[in-house]
Structures are given as structure tokens and as C-alpha cells.
Amino acid sequence: MSASARVLLCTAVACIATTYSHAANEVAEEYARLALDSALNGDLSDAAILASHALRCDPGDADVQMAVGVLHWTRTAQLSASLQAAPTSSPASKAALQQYTHHAIRAVTAFKRSIAANPWDSAAADALEGVVRGVAKQGAVASSTAVHLSSILRMADYAGGPTRHARHRMPYEPHADDVRAATNADAYLPPLPVLQGPPLLDAKVLWELGYKQKAVRLLCTNDGVRVTVPEHERNISTGAMPPDLSLDLATILQVCGFVVVQGAMPVDFVRFLREKNNVSTKNNVALHATGTYCVQEYFSSFIAREAATQANIETVEHLYGYVPPLSPLNPFARPSYTEFTRREDYTVRSAGRYEYRLPLRNEFARDELLSNPWVRPGLARAMDANELVVDMLSAITSLPGSPTQHLHKDVGPLYSTDGATPWLQQNVFRRLRSVLGPPPGDPARLAAHMEHFQDAFFPDQFVNLGQTAPSPAPPPPAAVLAEQRARLANVTTVPGAKHAEYADAARFPVWHPWELTPDQYIAAMTHSEHGFWDGGHTPPPFSVAMVTPLVNMTLETGVSASPLGLLPLLLRPWPLTHTCTP
């Protein structure tokens, strides 16, 4: 019996025997992983068996649908080759086309279901786009198939972007894939340095130079994202974080986006919290009844805070003397995005997972939480701020049986209305240390969009300030400094400034508190103690500008590459990296 067959047998038993949703979900995901591996390795028969079992366990799981989709997608790729090899009028070709259509429809359906189950995971959207492109290509090759394939395209209803839900939750501009092809970031990054370790230092160098993806690859491993508090420093009142360690922590946060600080919270305090939480919750739950359902019901009523819900439970108890037995957690319950309706103090985070605000009293107003010497200094360094504000203090409780949460980000974009300043969102938490400019004659074509907050600069937007000639518009989607300029002038943006053309912002007449000569431009705007200034009645911080000579920064739109290739880069020194440390 092969390894996969053994896994199949065991997991099938587990799937059938389980009465708890989480187990079915986990088994389904295990199936899906195996099916995905098989499909990617070209073993479609195994993949089909595994995928069918995954579907039986949890058809609503995003990973399961992803595996099913990949299975059919792979089959369409195989059929596509045979379709191109055979004459379009042959019976074999017609049969292959029928199969192709069959698998393409199922692939599209599965990917759409996967996206619906987890709108945040772009892999399904990527895959769906791959199918659509394949179908479109197939239609172009054989016009006789266009009728069949156009229906698939209509079914896919895919506009090259994320799903409707994701758009609603995080309204961003075109999908990264749409702009990736236009990116020429590598063309003007400095040469890759020779890395000699340690990884953390190497990653920092790569990040600062602009090789951010490589920095992520290098540093963000299971060990690389961890910092350990020494035993002798774990006293809250006397412990302190050494500056070099806070710098390490800030670097990991900057590159990887998260860091595990081991031993940052005193164990006694943690156990105290846990015990208090358990006693409190058990007492409250006991007011209703016992059992999984009642725990869930308690949390639901606790969160809903609706008198009707509470009254209903009490009425039932009063009339019948017991709470009628109901099913445990719904095994296929998916978080509806309407459930994320913002409530005042409580909300649902996924099936069986509740978040509620904590009062700033007693055990929750302690130094361990609010001014922890192992948390606060590291965050202050990472965010480049002396003063931090606690925006949220809450507890998230997952009930037994709650399935894996959907992928998500905890906040949306800073400015819900703009796709104009994505780079700002990347730098808003840190001072901008360096600016990379594109080579002459080769405009920067960075894949800047709301989802990934790239740094992008279009200095041309500043060249024509105060002049009559309009500035050339950057190829959308793109970021532009003009928007920052208008904000920094403490003036609201002009109408249309947030549109893709940016021309209005560039023509903004009186715009800046600094006097610039025609050969200067502002290259960076996010230098300030508290990040970007977003209005208010007091003046913006003034130590934010970097005035840079215009030399070598003339851009010409519409020029895709220098006719001399890389020669201009080789013939002159590299003046385009401007360090600007306040």
C-alpha cells in the first residue's frame, strides 16, 4: 500500500467517524493538500480520488476547492496541447474540445467557490485568471471553439481583479498581475550585494536596497522571526530591551511583518489572566446551561447584546426547564461578510470566534500589557515614534470546534477613497530612508497598487509646478507625490487630484511651504516624527521634505527603454540613491 493510499484510508476513517466540524475540516484540508501535490506533479488519477474525498469532508473549504480547480485546470492544459496538435475538424479534436470545455468549466467553478470561501487568498484569483487566459488563448487559436469558450469566460466573470467581496472590503485598483508585466524595478536596482551573514543584517541590506522580496525569502523563516527575552530580563519593573535587540526586532517586523517575542509576558501574569478568563466565562456560561451549544450561544448573545436573544433563551428555560439540545458548531459554517458588521464592542471574527473589547480596568490596565518593556520599545523603534497610542485592547476567543479562520488583514487601506497614494501606506509607519530613481530615459514603472503598497515615485509630477504646461501622467496605476504635496500644504486636494491622471494635482498652483527652484523637486515626503500628516488645524511637521536636484531625473513618458540599453547606466556613477536621514 502506498503512502498516499495509507493516508487516504486513515483520513477517510477519521472523516467518517468524526462528529466535530473542525476534524472534518482538517481532514478535508489534508486531502486537499495531497490532491494539490498530486495534481501539480501530474498524477491526475490520484489527485481526482483525493479531491473527491476532500469534497466529501468539507466542500466549503477554500483549499479543497482550490485543489479541485487545479486538478481540472491541469487537465485543460494537457488537452490544450492535444487540441493544438490535431486538426480542428477531426473527430479527435472535437472530443478533446468537449473535454476541454468540461474541465475548464469545472476549474472555473471550483476557483470561484474557493474565492467565495476565502476572498483574501489571491492564489485562487490567480489560478482563475490562468484558466481564463488559457481559455481565451484557446479561443484565439481555434475560432470554431470561440462559442464554447466565450461562455466559460462569461461564467468566470473575472475582470482581472479580486473578488467582489474583496473589492468591497479592500477597494483596490487593478490586480497585481495586471501591472506586474509593466514593472521595471529590477532595471534600476543597484547590483545585488554579496551576502556574508548574519541573515538579519543581510536581509536589512537587501530591503534597503530595494530587493524586498529577496529579503523576505532570506529572513522570514521559522527561526528568523523569533526573538527571545533573556531570563534575567523578564522582570517587568527592572527588565529592559537592549537597543541592538530592539533594532533586530524592528528589522524583522519591517521585513517579515511579524515577530515572535518569546517570553515577553510574565508567565504568572498569563496564568492569572487565563484563570480569570476561564472562571468568568464558565460562570457566565453556567447561567444558561452546559454544553458546546450553550457556550456558543452564550458568546453569541454576549456579542449580540440583543435583549431579544437573551429573553428568548430565558423564556425557553422558564417554559421548558431546559435549553433544547441543538447541534454543535455548524461544520460548514463560513463567516459571512455581513457578519463583520461593525458592532460597538463585540464582533464575530469567524465561525465560533469572537472578539470583545476589554475594559481598561484592573488586570487589563497593567504594565505587562500597556507598557511592557519587551513590547513597547520594539514597537516604538519599528514605527519610528516616541509616542504610541493603544488603539484596541480586546480578547479573541475561539470556541472548541471553531475551524481555521479565513486569511485576512486586520485593517483596510488608510484612505478608503484613493488608489493614488499606495506607497504612502508602506512608508507611513517608518521614515523613508532612501529613494530610488529610475535610469534616465526609462520611466519608473512600478507595480504600485493598493494591495501591496509599493514605493513609487514620479518626479515629473513636480517639474511643472506652477507652470502652465501640464505634467505628463504616469502610467496608471501609479503613485505620485503631488498628492502629498497638496496635503502638506495643509490644503485639501483639488477636485480630481485623486484620479489616475494626477494632472490636476501637478498643476496645483500654490502648493508648498518651501520655495523650490525649477531644478529641484521633492522626492520624499514621509519624514516626520509622527508619519504622514493627514490634516488637522495645526501646521504639519516641517522636517519632512527632501529637496533633491533635478539632475538625471527627467522622465519621458512613453519611452519603454533606453535605445542604448544599459549603457547610460554604465557610463555614469549611480547618483539616484538619495539618502535622507533627518
Add this chain to the structure above:
Amino acid sequence: MATHTYVHTLTFVSQPTTFIPGSHAFAPSELSTEDTVFDAEAEGSGDAQWQTVNRSPLQRRSFLYGETQEGDVILFDVRVTHRGGSNRQKGPHDWRSILYCTFTHDWFHDGRNFQPRHTSQFDAFPPYVRTAVTRIDQHDYLRQVETELANAFVDVVGMSSTYEFDTTQYADVLPLRDTAVQRAGQLLPGTLPRPALLAALRELHAKHTWHSSAQPQEGEQG
């Protein structure tokens, strides 16, 4: 930035929180374009240290499990893509909790996760007006609640801070007694019975003299 404080030990088996490293700065699809791995043994230029690998877009998805022991804290950028793990335990009381605390710059406002309270008159506004008056209506709500409490003889002034905190200087501004007394007068125009107002002022005075050496001016003793 957010902090997760784990009050339970979460290993790979018990499904800790999962993160996609780098997703705070890149789209997952963009991260997947990086098809190189670092080879420390390679010699030569910087490029030679990076070997190209051939992986499908799906294989490039890289998750990291934030395995923790009790007392560990995970600091993460709120923009990083992540998800909570499943709770595989089966006992009715086997819930699993984490403490969630976000630290931000002072200008940042999370308008997404929780909804502020509004007055009932807020609902009567048309939608575009509701957008415009969101912030000032919150203030109105607070003022209405305070007034109602004062009418019910609750010592609202005593419940509130006697400091005025300057959020631009991050400092307490003293003395504040005058401000607080003025506020009490504004809060309760003709609604608070005279004895209650006097009691509130006396209590305020007692609190104030604790942290300020400034002597009260004549006429403010009531």
C-alpha cells in the same frame, strides 16, 4: 502594529496563528514572483548566491506558523495577511483566548473593526450627512448620556478626568480645575440641582488640590 499575547501554548499541532511573511508590503501574488533561494555556499557575485527554482504559483505560497508557548507575544503589522488556527479541542469549556492590543501612531484611526456609538438623531440624517457628522455626533452622544446621568444624580464630573491631556505635546496641562468647573457648568445648564452642583464642585476642588499647589481663586468655592 498589533500584539497577540497568547495565554495558551500553541504548537503546530494545536494550530497557531498563521502568517504570510512579507504580505504587509506585497501582494501574495507578487511575493510568488520571487523564484530564487539563497545559497550561502555559492561563490561569486551577489547574483550567484541566488539560485532560481522552478515552482508553480501555488507552491510558492509560504505560510509561517506562529508557534508560541504561554507568555510569548507576537508583534505583527496589522497589514500582514494572517489567519487564526482552528481550535481542535472538544471539551465544552476548551475555549482558547488571546489578548489583542494594537499600538498605532496617534493620527491613525481604525474605522473598520468597531463601530462608535451614535445618537438616535443620527439615523434621521441622509447618508451623506451621516458621513459628515460621524465624529461630532459621537460627541453629542456622550454629552447626552452625561446629561441624563447628571439628571439622575450621578456624579458625572467626579467620574471624568481632571487633567487636560495635550495630545500634540503628550503632556498633562495644569491647572485644570477651572476648565473642569467650566465644563460642569456647560454640561448641566439648569438641569442639575444646586446642591448636587455644589457637591460636584467641592469634590472637584478636593481632587485638584491633591496634585496642584495652586490656590483656588475667590468665588470658586461656591
